[in-house]
Each structure stands twice: as C-alpha cells, then as structure tokens.
Amino acid sequence: MYWEADKECMARDDLEQLQLERLQSTLYRVGTHVPFYKKKFDELKFNYDDIRSLDDVRRLPFTVKQDLRDNYPYGLFAVPLRDVVRVHSSSGTSGQATVVGYTRNDIRTWSNLVARIITAAGVTKNDVIQIAFGYGLFTGGFGLHYGAELIGTSVIPISAGNTKRQIQIMQDFKTTALVCTPSYALVLADAMMEMGINPNGLSLRYGLFGGEPWSEAMRQEIHQKLGIIATDNYGLSEIMGPGVSGECQQCNGLHINEDHFLLEILDPVTLEPVPEGEIGELVITTLTKEAFPMVRYRTRDLTRFIPGPCPCGRTTRRMQRVMGRTDDMLIIKGVNVFPIQIEKVLFEVEGTEPHYQIIVERENHADKITVLVEVMESIFFDEMKKQRMVIDRVKSRLSSELGVNVDVKLVEEKTIERSEGKAKRVIDKRKL
Amino acid sequence: MLKIRNLDAGYGKLRVLKNISLHVDGGEIVTIIGANGAGKTTLLHTIIGLIRPTRGEIRFQDIACAGEAVGRIVAAGCVLVPEGRQVFAPMSVEENLLLGGYPLQKLQGRAAVQSELEHQYELFPILRQRRKQLAGTLSGGEQQMLAMGRALMSRPKLVMMDEPSTGLAPLIVRDIFQIIQRLRREGNTVLLIEQNAKAALGVADRGYVLEVGKVILQGPAADLLANADVQRAYLGREKIE
Secondary structure (H helix, E strand, O other): OOOOOOHHHOOOOHHHHHHHHHHHHHHHHHHHHHHHHHHHHOOOOOOHOOOHHHHHHHHHOOEHHHHHHHOOOOOOOOOHHHHHHHEEEEOOOOOOOEEEOOHHHHHHHHHHHHHHHHHHHOOOOOOOEEEEOOOOOOOOHHHHHHHHHHHHHHOOOOOOOOHHHHHHHHHHHHOOOOOOOOHHHHHHHHHHHHHHOOOOHHOOOOOEEEOOOOOOHHHHHHHHHHEEEEEEEEOOOOOOOOEEEEEOOOOEEEOOOOOEEEEEOOOOOOOOOOOOOOOEEEEEEEEEOOOOOOEEEEEEEEEEOOOOOOOOOOOOOOOOOOOEOOOOOEEOOOEEHHHHHHHHHHHOOOOEEEEEEEEEEEEEEEEEEEEEEOOHHHHOOHHHHHHOOOOOHHHHHHHHHHOOEEEEEEEEEOOOOOOOOOOOOOOOOOOO | EEEEEEEEEEEEEEEEEEEEEEEEEHHHHHHHHEOOOOOOHHHHHHHHHHOOEEEEEEEOOOEOOOOHHHHHHHHHHEEEEOOOOOOOOOEHHHHHHHHHHHHHHHHHOHHHHHHHHHHHHOOHHHHOOOOOEEHOOHHHHHHHHHHHHHOOOOOOEEEEEEOOOOOOOHHHHHHHHHHHHHHHHOEEEEEEEEOOHHHHHOOOEEEEEEEOEEEEEEEEEHHHOOOHHHHHOOOOOOOOO
C-alpha cells in the first residue's frame, strides 16, 4: 500500500532529475533569502552554476546545531514571518533553544510525507491511532497527527504521559495503532502487566515508533509483549519533524522521502562520504522546505544506507534505524563505543532486562565505564553465585563487543529511571 | 518525456539561461512562468533547436537532442506554437494546417494527414468555417487557434506553447486555456510558457518560476499558487491580513 505511488516508486533517473532540480532552486533561494547562507556562500565564492549533479552538494558548507542557536529565533528563516503559519521549537535542555518555521505549503508537504510513512506502516483510514507523542512545541505529536488525519485515520491526540490513562483509552477507544517512543511502548507494556491487562485482548495492531534510537531486539520485545507490528520512523525538528523516513511492513530499514530530502552519510571525523553501506553521520539537505530550508545539516545521528531494493516495491533508498548519536559516541580509552552496542548484548543475555544506564567516570586519569543492568527479580534475589554468573557473562560479552573492559552492576527491576520521552542512557561524569 | 539538466544558452556573449534543469512527464501540463526577459522564450527556442546550447543536456524521449537541427527535433515529436502566432498570412487556413501536417505525411502518408485535418476541425470548429480564408484576415484568437492546430497536425508527443494568451481579449484567453486542458485530456503533453501566471498555474500540473535565467522555484501548480513569493511577484496579490 502506497500513499503516493508515483513518488514512492519513481524510476531512479526520474528521482535524481527531480532532486537536482529541487536542489538547484533551493540553493538559489537560500543564497538570496537567508543572510547566514549568503555570507557562507560568498566566503566560499560559491557559484550556483557549480551545482551540476547531486554529488556537487559536497561543495557546500555544513550547517550545525550551533548555527541554529546563533541565529535564534528567526535568523535562518527564508521567508518573512508573515508567510510563516507555524513555529516549533526544541526543548533547549541541552543549550539555547532552536526555532523552526513552516509556511502553509510546508505544513501541507509535512502532512503528506507523514501520510506516506503511516501508510507504509500498514495504517489505513479504518484505523484508530493513539498519538502519545508530545504535542506543543515538539514536532512529534503534530507531525503524526497531520499525516494520520490526511489519510482519514481516527486520531486520538492524547499526547505524552499519564500511562494509566493511555491504557484506559487504548482499551475503551479500541485503539489499533500506537505512536510513541519505543521505550515508552515498553513502559506501557509493563504497566499493562501490573494492571492485569492482557495486551492480546486489546485491538492494537500497529506501533509506529520514533524519537530515540532502539534495537532490533527491542523491536522483538515490543512485538512479543504487545503483539503488534512495530515499525520505526525518523525525523528531526530542524529538518521538518517526523516524515523524513519510515519503515514499511517489511521492517527492514526506513524508506527515505528522497524527493524532499537529500541525504548523505559521512564519516563524523573526516566528513568524507563513507563507503556504501557503512555507518556514519547522517547529513540532510532539504529540497522543498520554504520557511526553513537547511543545507547539509549535520544531524549527529549515526546510521547507514541499506543497499538493494525492498520487496515492498518502493524505489526509495533505505537507511538503517538510527544507531546512536555522534555525541553519545563515547570515546573510552580511545575506542569508539556506542550505547546501542550495549543494548544489543543485554538482549542476548538471558535474565537481563533491556533497561540499562552507562556511567562513565575518570579514575586516576583513566576512563572507567560501568553499566547498570536491570535483572529479573528471580535472579536479583537468587544466590550470589548465579548473580556472579550473569555479571561475568554480560561482562565478557560486552568486553568482546566493545573492545574495552567494562564493569557491570546488577540492579533490581524498575530501579533505573523510566522516561516518558527519550530515555537517558549515558551519564558521563567526566565532564562534570 | 523531456529532461533538461544544467542547460546554458544565450546569444553571443550574453548568457540568458543559467544552469537550468527541468523535466516534463508524459500527459502533464507543465508551465514556466516569469517576467519579461527571464529567458522563457530562449528556453523553448533552445529545446526546439533554434538556439544551440552552450552547455548542458536535453533529452527528449531518452534521446540526447541538445544541438540537433530543428527538423530532427520536430520529427522526433516535439513542436512549438510560437509567440505571436506566426501564421502564414497570405496562405489559407487549410494550407497553413496542411503545412503543419508535413512531418506526418512523410511518416504516415496523405490519408493520415486528411484524418488529422478532420480532427483539428473538430477541435477548432471556427477553423472549418474559415478554411478557405487567408490566415492574415483572421482575428487574433482565431490565429492563435490556427497556430495551435498547425502544430498539432504533426501528432506531436510534446506541444510547447509560447505565450498563447498574449494580446487576446479575456474571453478568448479563457477559450484558449480550455482548449489546452482539452488537449491534455486527449493525452497530449504540454509545456506552456505564460506571463499570465494565474491562468497558467490554474491549468498546469506543475510549474517552474524563471527569474533572470534561473529556476528559483518549482513544484506542483497548487503549491506555487499558494507560495507567497509567487503571489507577490506574479499574481499581483498581497493579502493584507
């Protein structure tokens, strides 16, 4: 099932033609309308005529989060404020807040692109969708809302939080599709257990998850606990919000809406393209945004392109679900460590829960990494010997996976703080 | 059907088209809007082969045709309805149409030309009434219809029209745009150049906005109509709210 078959299944050459046309006109617009880019382009002595193929995008400068902060609030808008019909903003928890804007056309495009993703995940107008992403300045709630409404799905704009009420409504309103972060899906599943509700008795069939990195094992767990098809979707407010890419029911990577976004995957250190199929930092150029176009925005998200076509028939390129952030990338004794690798191991070791926290400290000028792992009640209250065994198993698996030695501490079930939004996995005490 | 990448063209040292990329798919009406001197006509003349591009790629039906002779491009199925009609004034209406049928006659013979002539008379009944009249004595609107009929006589795959509404009375302009829509319904593909941006975007599927030889905006016609820059610059509308 496609939302826009003519766009999602385009011949590659037609798609590249469209991308080039849109790239050329976008660059001309940002270069003349946005002083920040005009200055950057002038400094580079950049000539619009030099963009003759999609690869020429590499001639352009990057945009980073700090540029958005420096131009707070409206400095990077490419249209006058009177043409802006919506403003969203990041939370600003990790520094100065950033602001993004949308024209009427941008909102229309946004709705349409999210509709593609929701359709790809299997949801139709006959479904009832519960949107447990936050509404408000955060783009997640509104983005999914518009897409679902465009399709004609019955939308429950419940927003984030209040787990008991979420479950109550899910039960009473016969929700068939759930939108939230994957970690919150597990929170809901656990709460259902506690409340004595059997998830199989619900009408729930689809889960559309996004907003944070998660693993294949976590997908399996959600699938088992809630009995739903769990698909991933990706977006970020700087680019548009949800709608950049999303999985079809094959669950084999996220189809990128390439007719609206040009994606590159670069080595985060050298900033050169990584070989096809290898992991790197995702860099995005918007091709149709009017109010807030971005040129080579460094997302700091780590992913890779998945080679080969998808059996679903879409011709758009796929990316792997985001595997972490370049900022989460911990450099421990010179080794790059991604939290997602730890999660993968925990799913493989029996008796552990996929809830963990990584604590990084510096002791006597040496980095020390400790992983707090929740274990099942049975093991926690078991004899020391068994606990020891679990610790040793996790430790050896982690050490071989990461290439550095780690300490492992077991903690009781549900002692690691659950978040209703993005889970906080890493506490780096070195910087404090 | 038509794909253009990084096209540069001009006259002597004057560079008019600067790195233009655009495409037209089969069955679409695509419009190019822009002010005087933006390069719209130069673009059509470059596609049809009247001007040789200095750089870039034109592919019609997946065949590279940048720099080809006009005759070969027309024979491949790409025709132009020129600005200001350019009908052959001292010839009759029917003679004008038959001239347009010349490429068809070479390919498919006289019978095909006769049946196509009949088809054009159905499309433009006024031309049947005036068939023996000299083209120069027709009104502006009738001449425009004749120019369109003449172009269609070759059963082209792509019809390019250069400002078909110029100098015509508003009622006639409406007729012309209705005919363009009818052409699409009959399976034709149209690349339309217009200063009358509102009317052109009203019938088109997609549009490109040309400014001093560059494509500054492109997208579905509905998006362009809703774009505030287009509204201000080309639709003469500034909503005061």
